[in-house]
Amino acid sequence: MTAQRILSWTPSAIVFDCDGTLMDTECHWQDARILALREYGFTPATGFAERAKGLHYSECGRLMADEAGRPDLGGEMTERLLAHFRALVADNPMTMPGARQLVETAAQFAPLAVASNCPREVVESCLDTAGLLDLFGYIVVPENEMRPKPHPDVYLTAARLCGADPADTLAIEDSHCGIQAADQAGMRIMGVGPWPDARTVALVDLWVRSLDEPEVSGWATGRVPPQYSR
Incomplete structure (x- = not known):
């Protein structure tokens, strides 16, 4: 990792993942998968949660x-998965530690976007409930001809909408799938969450356990123009 590529740099735009990065919803996805499989009489095998993340x-x-x-139940299981996930999020929407502070600070020095594999209405509903939606200029999800992560499409589109070159854009991600997408888009990457495996570490510039770590908040605060920081 080359942490100084981020900590000594001011990005032209910042693109956040949503689930597990901004919103504490990974547990909801995991529970929704278990509930959907149980409806059909199945129990997920060991390691399934990591493969699905x-x-x-x-x-x-x-x-x-x-x-x-x-495999014939793919469509049905997708519908049940979404139904369970929406119900769980409605009951318990939560932001990840440090996410609100980082978004509010970063919005003072860079255009912000979200790039997610979730349905648009789910992302917007989560962020709206958390009071963060208005801070993002763009919400990008796989629509029309855009391919989902791990393809780079949503990240490339988000950078373009923000008016930034991908190489001058910071991606903030928690999953290997999303990090692959940001890496293929040519972005600098801040990873967040429990320490990952070597294949993921190799793709990021900086890995932090949480967005409320002092080096993250200090980096963001230090980039706010003086007229905004008074």
């Missing part, structure tokens, strides 16, 4: 059906 919900539905040995 960060995938587009339709790909996750297909993976669930494959895990259950019933």
Whole structure:
């Protein structure tokens, strides 16, 4: 990792992942997968949660059906997965530690976007409930011809909408799938969450356990123009 590529730099734009990065929803996705599989009488195998993390919900539905040995149920399982996830988020929407502070500070020095594999209405609803939606100029999800992560499409589109070159854009991600997408887009990457495996570490410039770590808040605060920091 080359942390100074981020800590000594001011990006032209910042693109955040949503689930597990801004919003504490990874547990909801995990619970929704378990609930959906149980409806069909299946229990996910060991390691399934990690394989499913960060995938587009339709790909996750297909993976669930494959895990259950019933690939014909991919469409049905996707629908049940989304239904359970929406219900769980509505009951308990939470931001990740440090996310609110970082977004509010970063909005003072760079245009912000979200790039997510979730449905647009789910992302917007989560961020609106958290009071963060208005701080983002763009919400980018796989629509029309855009491919989901780990393809770079959502990140490239987010940078373009923010008016920034991908090489001058910071991506903030928690999953290997999303980090692959940001890396293919040519962005600098801040990873967040429990320490990952070597293949993920190799792709990021800086890894932090949480967005409320002092080096993250100090970096962001130090980039706010003087007229905004008074």
